[in-house]
Amino acid sequence: MAEKKDYYEVLGIAKDASEKDIKSAYRKLAMKYHPDKSDAPDAEERFKELSEAYAVLSDTEKRQKYDQFGHAGINGQYSQEDLFKGVNFEDLLRGFGFGGGSGGDGIFDMFFGGGRGRGPARGRDLRYDVNLTLEQAATGLEMTIDVPRTETCPTCSGSGSKPGTKPTVCSACRGTGQVTRAQNTPFGQIVTSAACGKCGGRGQIITNPCSECSGTGRVRKNRKINIKIPQGVEDGQHLKLRGQGDAAGPSGESGDLYVVLNVMPHPQFQRQDSDLFLEAPISITQAALGADVEVPTLSGRAKIKVPAGTQTGSVFRLRGKGMPRMQGLGSGDLHVRVRVKTPAALTDRQKQLMEALAAEFGEKKRAPSEKEKSIIDKIVDEVKSAVQ
Numbered sequence: 001m002a003e004k005k006d007y008y009e010v011l012g013i014a015k016d017a018s019e020k021d022i023k024s025a026y027r028k029l030a031m032k033y034h035p036d037k038s039d040a041p042d043a044e045e046r047f048k049e050l051s052e053a054y055a056v057l058s059d060t061e062k063r064q065k066y067d068q069f070g071h072a073g074i075n076g077q078y079s080q081e082d083l084f085k086g087v088n089f090e091d092l093l094r095g096f097g098f099g100g101g102s103g104g105d106g107i108f109d110m111f112f113g114g115g116r117g118r119g120p121a122r123g124r125d126l127r128y129d130v131n132l133t134l135e136q137a138a139t140g141l142e143m144t145i146d147v148p149r150t151e152t153c154p155t156c157s158g159s160g161s162k163p164g165t166k167p168t169v170c171s172a173c174r175g176t177g178q179v180t181r182a183q184n185t186p187f188g189q190i191v192t193s194a195a196c197g198k199c200g201g202r203g204q205i206i207t208n209p210c211s212e213c214s215g216t217g218r219v220r221k222n223r224k225i226n227i228k229i230p231q232g233v234e235d236g237q238h239l240k241l242r243g244q245g246d247a248a249g250p251s252g253e254s255g256d257l258y259v260v261l262n263v264m265p266h267p268q269f270q271r272q273d274s275d276l277f278l279e280a281p282i283s284i285t286q287a288a289l290g291a292d293v294e295v296p297t298l299s300g301r302a303k304i305k306v307p308a309g310t311q312t313g314s315v316f317r318l319r320g321k322g323m324p325r326m327q328g329l330g331s332g333d334l335h336v337r338v339r340v341k342t343p344a345a346l347t348d349r350q351k352q353l354m355e356a357l358a359a360e361f362g363e364k365k366r367a368p369s370e371k372e373k374s375i376i377d378k379i380v381d382e383v384k385s386a387v388q
Contacts, residue, residue, distance in 0.1 A: 005049065007056055007057055010049050011025040011050065011053050015067070034047055051089070054087070055087050056083070058087065062083075122255060123245050123252060123253065124150075125245045125258060127258050128258070128259050129260045129262055130143075131262045132229070132262065132263050133264055133266070134264070134266040134269060134323075137261075137323070138298050138323050139231055140230050140324075142227070142228045142229070143229070144226050145259070146222050147222065147257065148220065148223075149220075149221065149223055150247050151218065151223065153216070155212040155213065156213060158217040159210070160202075160206045160215040160216060161207075161208055161215070162208040162210050163210070167204035167205060167206050167207065168207060170199035170203055170204055171198075172196050172197070172198040177203035178195065179197070218246075218247050225241070225244060227259055232325050232326040233326070236261070239258070239259040241258075241259065242256050243255075244256065268296060269298070273332065274324070274325045275322045275323070275333050276298070276332065276334045278295060278334060278336050279337050280337070280339070281338075281340075282341065283340075284342065289308050290306055295318075295336050297321045302318055304318065313339075314337070314338050315335055316336045317333050317335055318333060318335075321334035
């Protein structure tokens with residue numbers, strides 16, 4: 001299999017191209033290589049290549065994965081339907097005389113094996129948000145969520161007909177669920193297909209509808225689903241549960257469930273990737289004389305050794321005390337930034353001692369008295385004993 005070309009190269013744009021630039025480049029090249037207009041022998045392949053590149057680069061999430069991992073971030077991550085989901089080719093190519101069909105189905109019928117617009121409809125994808133504390137994100141957890149969704153009716157097994165009866169084949173589409181229409185354009189004939197209006201794409205007419213689902217074949221239920229959240233997840237990441245979305249019609253494929261993880265802000269820790277950051281207050285005496293200071297971590301308390309003469313803003317690192325990395329690749333670090341607290345109010349004795357200390361440091365014009373020196377020495381000894 002030939003190696004895929006770079007999507008930016010395919011569209012002839014720079015990697016920092018804007019959304020407008022991507023759309024403009026695609027429209028220009030699509031008009032040039034559309035098989036109904038171009039005589040080039042490789043027009044169909046080129047058009048497929050252009051459409052795939054546009055589908056990826058016009059979607060923020062897909063583009064981010066492609067920029068980070070290349071084709072490996074796209075291949076195997078998205079089905080063909082997922083890859084082109086949300087791209088309205090009909091709107092993009094409007095005015096060029098081709099691209100007919102609702103939502104661009106005609107283009108997919110011609111160039112992507114008719115995977116869209118034919119056969120049973122696919123159920124809707126669903127989104128479910130889960131709020132996590134930083135501690136929960138660090139440890140991971142298993143939980144049960146209650147998801148409201150559409151399911152196949154248990155009474156009629158999705159047929160829509162009352163038990164003991166059968167639906168009849170639709171005379172308009174002869175049971176295919178699709179009607180085909182040919183349209184002549186300046187660039188040739190375009191054949192498009194759409195859901196049958198008489199049977200709603202089911203291919204069958206319900207003459208005796210099921211009492212539970214009123215003939216739809218589907219009912220609304222709340223379904224409990226167990227999920228496992230791995231340790232180290234980040235805010236905004238999601239879990240994709242295939243087939244856990246809304247049910248489709250008869251023989252159709254159920255949609256997917258996307259569980260979006262929202263990691264709530266923490267009152268003490270700030271997070272950057274797998275590292276955590278914390279600000280810890282220390283006293284003037286601890287900063288001046290040095291001390292072992294306890295600080296919080298996600299797994300309990302730990303000590304940092306603050307050397308004598310430490311200044312506000314000094315940062316100490318505790319290795320492995322940050323967030324676990326996903327796939328079991330160790331943990332980040334905890335960075336502790338100390339802030340020296342200045343006493344907001346002093347007693348008369350404390351004020352006297354501070355003034356004497358200031359004089360000792362030469363910050364006062366007068367030298368401390370012998371009594372003040374004795375008091376200072378005593379206080380220093382007491383502080384040293386307290387922090388050892």
